[in-house]
Amino acid sequence: MSRPISRPAIIGALLKKELTAYSRDFIYLGLTLVVLIMFPVLFHILPDSVDETITIAVSPPVEVLVADARDAFIAMGATEEQLAQLDELDLTEAEEGLLLVEFEDKEQMARVVEGTLEAWETEAGDLVLSDTEAGDEKPKDAERVNLDIGIAFPASFIADVAASKSGVSVTVYSDAHVPAEIQGAMRSFVRELAYQFAGRELPVDFPEEEAVVLGQDRLGDQVTLRERMRPMILFMILLMETFSMASLISTEVLQRTVTAVLVTPAKVGDFLAAKTIFGTFMSMSQALIMLALIGGLTAQNWSLVLVVLLMGAIMFTGVALFVGSAGKDFMGQLFYAMLFTVPLLIPTFSVLLPGSVASWVRVLPSYPIVDVLVGSMVYGATWAESWGSLAYAAVWLVVLYVAGLMALKRKVETL
Amino acid sequence: MREVTATNGAAIQVEGLRYAYGDLEAVRGIDFDVQPGEILGFLGPNGAGKSTTIKMLTGQLTPKAGVARVLGIDVSTDDPELQARIGVCFEEKNLYLNMSGKENLEFFASLFGIKDPDAEGVLRRVGLADRAKDRVKTYSKGMRQRMMISRAFINKPDVLFLDEPTDGLDPVTSAAIRKTIREEADRGAAVLLTTHDMFEADELSDRVAFINEGEIVALDTAENLKLKYGTRSVKVRLREGDSVRVETLPLDGDGSSAKLAELAASPDLLTIHTEEATLEQIFIQLTGRGLEG
Numbered sequence: 001m002s003r004p005i006s007r008p009a010i011i012g013a014l015l016k017k018e019l020t021a022y023s024r025d026f027i028y029l030g031l032t033l034v035v036l037i038m039f040p041v042l043f044h045i046l047p048d049s050v051d052e053t054i055t056i057a058v059s060p061p062v063e064v065l066v067a068d069a070r071d072a073f074i075a076m077g078a079t080e081e082q083l084a085q086l087d088e089l090d091l092t093e094a095e096e097g098l099l100l101v102e103f104e105d106k107e108q109m110a111r112v113v114e115g116t117l118e119a120w121e122t123e124a125g126d127l128v129l130s131d132t133e134a135g136d137e138k139p140k141d142a143e144r145v146n147l148d149i150g151i152a153f154p155a156s157f158i159a160d161v162a163a164s165k166s167g168v169s170v171t172v173y174s175d176a177h178v179p180a181e182i183q184g185a186m187r188s189f190v191r192e193l194a195y196q197f198a199g200r201e202l203p204v205d206f207p208e209e210e211a212v213v214l215g216q217d218r219l220g221d222q223v224t225l226r227e228r229m230r231p232m233i234l235f236m237i238l239l240m241e242t243f244s245m246a247s248l249i250s251t252e253v254l255q256r257t258v259t260a261v262l263v264t265p266a267k268v269g270d271f272l273a274a275k276t277i278f279g280t281f282m283s284m285s286q287a288l289i290m291l292a293l294i295g296g297l298t299a300q301n302w303s304l305v306l307v308v309l310l311m312g313a314i315m316f317t318g319v320a321l322f323v324g325s326a327g328k329d330f331m332g333q334l335f336y337a338m339l340f341t342v343p344l345l346i347p348t349f350s351v352l353l354p355g356s357v358a359s360w361v362r363v364l365p366s367y368p369i370v371d372v373l374v375g376s377m378v379y380g381a382t383w384a385e386s387w388g389s390l391a392y393a394a395v396w397l398v399v400l401y402v403a404g405l406m407a408l409k410r411k412v413e414t415l
Numbered sequence: 416m417r418e419v420t421a422t423n424g425a426a427i428q429v430e431g432l433r434y435a436y437g438d439l440e441a442v443r444g445i446d447f448d449v450q451p452g453e454i455l456g457f458l459g460p461n462g463a464g465k466s467t468t469i470k471m472l473t474g475q476l477t478p479k480a481g482v483a484r485v486l487g488i489d490v491s492t493d494d495p496e497l498q499a500r501i502g503v504c505f506e507e508k509n510l511y512l513n514m515s516g517k518e519n520l521e522f523f524a525s526l527f528g529i530k531d532p533d534a535e536g537v538l539r540r541v542g543l544a545d546r547a548k549d550r551v552k553t554y555s556k557g558m559r560q561r562m563m564i565s566r567a568f569i570n571k572p573d574v575l576f577l578d579e580p581t582d583g584l585d586p587v588t589s590a591a592i593r594k595t596i597r598e599e600a601d602r603g604a605a606v607l608l609t610t611h612d613m614f615e616a617d618e619l620s621d622r623v624a625f626i627n628e629g630e631i632v633a634l635d636t637a638e639n640l641k642l643k644y645g646t647r648s649v650k651v652r653l654r655e656g657d658s659v660r661v662e663t664l665p666l667d668g669d670g671s672s673a674k675l676a677e678l679a680a681s682p683d684l685l686t687i688h689t690e691e692a693t694l695e696q697i698f699i700q701l702t703g704r705g706l707e708g
Contacts, residue, residue, distance in 0.1 A: 004499070005528030013525035017511070020522075024513035024550075256509040260566070263473045263503045264526040265495040 010266045014274035021248060022282070028244040035240055036286065039233045040293040046226040053099045056186070057119075057150035057173075059109045061102035065158050072159030086158075101127060101145060106152040106171070113150040113173045121145050148175040149186050161194045168194070223378055230296045231373035232348050234287050234309060235366070239344060241283040242316040242323070243337055249275060249324025249408065250333040258412045268409055272321075275408070276401075279317030284310060301376040304383055308372040308390065315365065315397045319344070321404030325411035347371070365396035426451045426574050426605030427472065431481035434467050441467040443629035444481060449605045451573070454596065456620030457609040458694060460704065464629040465609035466506065469576045472607070473503050485574055499527060502572030502604075506579040508559045512552035516543055516562055519551060520569050527570040534569070540595055541565045557588040564592055568599065575599055575606045581615060593619050613694040623694065627702040637694060644700055645692025649675060654683040663690070 022028055066086055073086060101119065103109035108129060111117035120128045120142035127145070130136035150173040154160065160168045170190050174183045252258050261271060287309045291297055297305060319340050327333025344366040350357045361367060368389040375381030375389070425448035434442040442464040449455045457465045470476040472483055472490055474497060483490045488497045511519050517534045524532030538544045541561035546554065551562060560580070567575055577596065581589040596619060600606050610616050616623050617637045624634040633640060647666040652659055662678065664671045666689075678684065692700075 005526070009528065010526055013522065016525070017514075017522050020518065021511065021513055255512070256505075256507055257511055259475065259507075260503070260505065260509045260523070261526065263475065263498055263501070264523060264570075265498045265528070266526050267493075267495070 005265055007270060010270045011274050011277070014261070014266065014270060015278055018248070018274060018278040021251075022244070022278075025248075028247065031240065031244060032286065035237065036289060036293075039236070039290060043226060043229055043233060043294045046224075046229055048224050048226045054149075055099045055101060055145065055147060057101045057103055057109045057113060057147045059103040059106040059150065059152045060155055061104065062100070064104075064155060065153060068155045069158035069162065072156070072163065076163065101147060103127075103150070106150075109147075109150045109152065110173050112147050113175055115175065119145040119147060148178045149173070149182065151186065151190060227378050228374075230294055231370065231377045233294060234290060234296075234373060235312065235348055235370055237287050237290050238283050238309070238312045238316050238369075239341055239366075241279070241286060241313075242320045242341055245275075245279040245282065245317060245320035246323035246327075246333060246337050249320060250327050250330075253325060253408075253411055253415070254327075254329065256415055259415050262412065268412055271412065272405055272409060275321060276314070276317055276405075279320055280310070280313045283313035283316060287313065296377050300380060300382070304372065304376045304381070304386060308369060308376070308386075308393070311390070311393050311397050312366075312369040312373075315369065315393070315400050316344075318397070318401030318404035321408045322400070325404075325408040365393075365400060368393035368396070424451075425449060425484075426453075426486055427455075427607060428484045429468075429472070429481070430483075432468065432471060432478050432483050433480040434464075434471055434476060435479055441629055442471070445626070445629070445631045447624055447631060447634055449574075449607055451605050452600055452603050453621045454600045454606040454608055454619055456616035456623045457607065457626055458611065458613060458616045458623050458698065459609075459626035460611055463626045465626055466578055467629075468626075469503075469578050469607065469609060473501060473576055474498060499570070500573045502567035502570060502575045504563045504567040504575070504577045504580050506582060508556075508563055510551045510559060510562055510566070513550060515548050515550055516554070516565075517547040519562065520566060523566055524569050529570060532569060537565045537568055538562075540568070540598075542591060557584050560584055561588065561592065564595060568595070571602075573604055575604050577606060577608045579610055580608065581610070581612065589615070613698070617694050625698055625701060627698075627704070632701045633697070640694065640697055641692050644697040648690045650688045650690050651675070651678045652685040652687075653678065653681060654685055659685065 069086060070083065073083060078086075103112070108117060112119045112129065116131075116133065118130050118132055118138075120130060120139045122128055122139060122142045128139045128142060130139060132138065152171040152173065154169065157168065157170065172183065172186050172190065174186070258271060262268065291305075323333060323336045323340055326336040343364060347357075347361055347364055347367040347370040350361065350370070357367075371389045372381070372386045372393065375386060427447075427449040429445060429447050431444045431446060432442055433440070433444050445464075445468065447455065457468065459465050467476065471478045472485055474490055474493060477491050485497055486500055488494050490497065511522070514522065516538055520534035520537060521532055524534065535544055535547050538547050541564055543558060543561055543565065546558065551559065554562060560582075564577075564580060567577065575596070580596065581592050584592070593615065596606060596608070600621075608616075608620065620637065622635060623637050623640060625632045625640075633644070635643065649664045649666060651662045651664065653662070654660075664675050664678075679687065698704075
């Protein structure tokens with residue numbers, strides 16, 4: 001026999017049903033599993049360090065250039081001190097963070113830059129070339145050396161430049177995808193070397209330079225792509241859950257099962273409460289699983305990260321309530337889902353492509369969520385530094401959640 | 416059964432009930448009541464106001480005017496006690512398709528606060544016990560309709576609202592559903608049944624209300640409606656050469672008895688059948704339109 005039933009008991013019964021419906025739908029379930037597997041795999045594939053060294057290929061080896069120049073320098077009457085300086089020549093002195101890979105044959109170097117020949121560095125530091133297209137095997141215990149720029153000097157380069165000969169030709173090879181500004185920098189590098197070997201100063205007076213790094217100077221401690229992806233993945237989890245939740249709501253509205261629920265002791269408020277709790281729970285639980293898989297919580301940021309994730313989960317549940325109530329059929333629901341989620345996705349690009357963010361992007365509801373996630377997880381932002389964004393996120397949270405709630409309430413009451 | 420607190424002992428009591436969708440007045444001041452154990456058939460064509468009336472009585476719509484009490488509770492007060500004691504079968508088969516029949520019933524039972532519901536027993540009543548664990552999406556149309564009926568029964572309601580419960584079903588399934596509805600009424604439940612099937616209304620209802628364009632145009636037992644609005648007659652078929660002549664004699668007319676006796680004595684008499692008006696004929700007579708409109 002029936003007995004008076006409390007509101008929490010009704011909401012509990014609705015939540016149990018939501019879980020059953022979710023677990024029975026292979027699309028949502030599959031999507032959830034794919035996301036929970038795919039994102040961590042992608043995360044761990046991404047590089048976890050930033051190589052601040054520029055590696056370039058040169059041909060012939062520096063010792064060949066020096067040996068050739070030595071005879072010319074002696075003929076020109078160079079002193080012992082000058083010859084000693086020549087013997088200690090280090091091309092990388094010209095640029096900080098420069099690493100040279102030397103090739104005997106400039107044709108081989110050109111093929112490596114082109115990518116038709118692979119260069120490998122063995123544990124002993126030897127350079128091994130292999131033509132895998134021709135059937136060569138990859139050398140054992142060797143690491144691939146990526147070379148996008150190669151400079152082919154004439155063997156008499158140093159001597160010719162020092163003797164102020166005209167018509168000295170240096171070829172700079174670059175892979176097609178190397179940006180033009182890097183190619184230009186390499187040409188400047190060659191000119192600077194030439195002046196250095198000629199024993200001349202550059203014919204300009206350089207201004208005093210003072211590099212002022214605003215914010216945290218991350219020289220030698222650059223943000224890796226993996227670190228950058230962490231908050232983005234968490235945000236994507238929240239956003240993707242919006243699709244699933246909106247679909248569940250839409251199905252309930254379109255099949256009018258909600259009408260059957262509302263002629264029992266369950267009220268519209270119970271229905272909305274159950275949807276909110278379930279949507280938030282699903283988003284948060286998946287975000288927490290993801291955090292466990294990819295890490296990111298520290299003793300300093302855990303409370304801030306969890307609070308902003310919770311705010312995001314409720315905000316996107318509000319979006320799901322709105323989208324779920326708006327569509328008249330599956331295609332309509334998909335249309336509204338795209339209409340809302342694509343703009344919300346835009347601020348995540350500021351994570352991948354850091355730089356100045358357009359002012360209209362800062363207005364988007366998801367921006368403060370992304371901003372606090374990135375700030376706390378990547379740059380160690382504190383509560384004090386995040387209050388502004390949190391308050392802004394809270395305003396959007398209330399607006400979107402109330403809008404979603406009202407839209408769904410109106411929909412179920414007029415079915 | 417629990418005590419019914421309506422003033423006249425009625426499980427459903429409606430006075431001057433009105434509802435409008437914008438400018439369209441769907442229900443125009445109707446009055447009726449349904450006693451416990453009684454089946455009231457709401458007979459009318461599509462769009463007559465039957466479903467709107469049920470929506471108001473089950474709390475889905477708030478009446479624009481008038482008073483409606485179900486089990487003594489004003490339906491516009493949103494009292495959860497009302498929903499706890501009613502069962503509703505919608506015209507639309509709004510079941511959770513990814514859940515089994517048993518799970519559907521157990522879920523709805525949990526909303527009524529029923530612990531350990533006899534879901535399989537209820538499904539057995541409608542002939543679905545052997546499919547209890549199958550997902551509803553695998554059910555046929557008839558099975559889904561029986562499932563809808565069983566869901567309305569799960570809380571042993573004091574009042575049942577059944578909106579077109581046999582619409583589009585085969586005669587065998589329809590008969591089975593009618594049997595279970597009668598059982599519920601015999602248990603003491605008041606049943607408000609909407610239909611545009613005059614046969615169903617005639618067979619199942621203790622009283623019938625004709626509703627047309629939002630108004631009740633007649634309300635009485637089917638028998639009384641036929642007596643009041645119908646014409647009793649006898650149809651006589653006689654051989655006439657190579658053809659058959661048919662004569663219809665009103666039983667209540669002057670001189671009809673003598674004429675009937677004359678025809679009955681004729682050597683050309685083939686058959687004599689009594690004829691009474693159908694509910695549909697009476698509906699057409701009263702409203703000028705058919706039930707399928």
